[in-house]
Amino acid sequence: MNLYFDNASTSFPKPQEVGEFINTYLNQGGTYGRAAYPRVFEASKMVEETRFMLSKYIGTSLVDNVIFTFNSTSALNTLIQGFSYKYKKILISPLEHNAVGRPLEFMKVSQGVNYQTLPHDDDGLINLDKLKSLKLNDIDLIIVNHVSNVNGLIQPLKDIKRIIGEIPFIVDASQSLGKVPVLADEWGIDMLAFTGHKGLNGPTGIGGFFIRNPKLVEPMIYGGTGSNSEKLVLPKFCPDRFEAGTQNIMGIYGLLGALKNQPKIKYTIDAYYLLLQRIKELSDIKMLISNSLENQSDVFSIQPNNVEVSLFTKLLYDIHKIEVRGGLQCSPLTHITLDTFPKGAIRFSLSNFHTDSDLNHLLSCIIDIHERLQSK
Ligand SMILES: Cc1ncc(COP(=O)(O)O)c(C=O)c1O
Numbered sequence: 001m002n003l004y005f006d007n008a009s010t011s012f013p014k015p016q017e018v019g020e021f022i023n024t025y026l027n028q029g030g031t032y033g034r035a036a037y038p039r040v041f042e043a044s045k046m047v048e049e050t051r052f053m054l055s056k057y058i059g060t061s062l063v064d065n066v067i068f069t070f071n072s073t074s075a076l077n078t079l080i081q082g083f084s085y086k087y088k089k090i091l092i093s094p095l096e097h098n099a100v101g102r103p104l105e106f107m108k109v110s111q112g113v114n115y116q117t118l119p120h121d122d123d124g125l126i127n128l129d130k131l132k133s134l135k136l137n138d139i140d141l142i143i144v145n146h147v148s149n150v151n152g153l154i155q156p157l158k159d160i161k162r163i164i165g166e167i168p169f170i171v172d173a174s175q176s177l178g179k180v181p182v183l184a185d186e187w188g189i190d191m192l193a194f195t196g197h198k199g200l201n202g203p204t205g206i207g208g209f210f211i212r213n214p215k216l217v218e219p220m221i222y223g224g225t226g227s228n229s230e231k232l233v234l235p236k237f238c239p240d241r242f243e244a245g246t247q248n249i250m251g252i253y254g255l256l257g258a259l260k261n262q263p264k265i266k267y268t269i270d271a272y273y274l275l276l277q278r279i280k281e282l283s284d285i286k287m288l289i290s291n292s293l294e295n296q297s298d299v300f301s302i303q304p305n306n307v308e309v310s311l312f313t314k315l316l317y318d319i320h321k322i323e324v325r326g327g328l329q330c331s332p333l334t335h336i337t338l339d340t341f342p343k344g345a346i347r348f349s350l351s352n353f354h355t356d357s358d359l360n361h362l363l364s365c366i367i368d369i370h371e372r373l374q375s376k
Pocket residue numbers: 008009071072073074097099145147148149172174175195196207330
């Protein structure tokens with residue numbers, strides 16, 4: 001039985017090839033793009049193959065504009081802090097993570113950049129009709145979390161971009177890449193941040209971003225790239241513009257192992273919908289999911305009335321060894337939108353390794369804890 005339901009924090013288990021590829025690198029060694037002997041050629045080839053595979057997941061033909069970072073937090077910091085603001089005005093989705101909220105708050109205090117929330121429904125879905133009627137002519141940047149790490153809502157990126165036109169659009173794909181289709185070129189996404197250790201099933205410490213027009217953003221890190229070394233200015237071309245310093249080559253190997261061996265989804269959508277339905281029927285529980293199942297990913301949360309979130313979470317583990325994350329999930333802005341702040345919620349997040357019987361078992365454990373706490 002797979003009792004791990006905290007895949008939105010970091011996915012587990014990983015495909016076994018993740019470890020195998022990391023091991024290959026540790027035994028083989030070699031830096032990336034900086035010297036000219038076979039060990040380096042081999043490591044560099046693997047890094048470029050990973051970049052290429054990521055470009056397919058992102059849906060872009062601009063392979064060199066896929067940049068490696070440590071995670072999506074470092075990617076989002078580069079994009080948000082490095083952006084050249086004219087009007088100092090940003091619009092964000094109502095379901096943002098602190099990886100966006102905190103850099104924005106920093107920019108507000110340090111540079112007077114203002115951010116406001118896009119019009120939305122009560123589940124956080126961006127309201128396209130209201131968006132159409134907004135005056136957007138002095139907005140520098142729009143940032144949208146593709147899949148919420150609290151209620152799992154999937155935002156309609158293509159429609160949003162169609163409405164906002166030329167305004168640069170950053171997508172936080174931390175929870176979506178590898179799980180929900182992304183078509184960056186077709187939808188016109190300008191920038192997209194991702195992380196390797198969640199839906200892509202890779203190791204921690206590796207992530208990145210895609211940037212269509214690199215001139216929009218100044219790099220955060222300056223240093224050696226192995227290219228144009230005679231000049232003290234950083235090269236302007238990608239990926240070097242944003243990849244100074246030796247990258248996490250070991251992590252990139254592990255990610256490649258994952259990308260080449262993505263697990264097929266083992267549970268059925270019917271079993272998942274049944275799980276959601278049965279939890280919804282429980283009394284005294286607020287369910288955090290999207291209003292329409294069409295926009296629902298494999299992440300959802302619950303907030304029990306009259307019971308501490310930490311107690312419910314602790315009992316799930318102590319009695320049933322179910323591993324989940326309770327609290328605010330680093331997303332106070334999301335909980336404010338969903339009216340679950342500051343108490344927070346208990347989050348359940350699936351992996352493709354779960355089976356229908358894992359989901360049935362989870363349901364019985366939730367019902368058991370719920371009944372125990374009700375009868376107290
Ligand atoms: C929506 C969202 N954005 C950003 C992040 C940050 O990801 P990382 O910790 O890999 O940088 C997370 C992780 O929980 C997330 O769920």
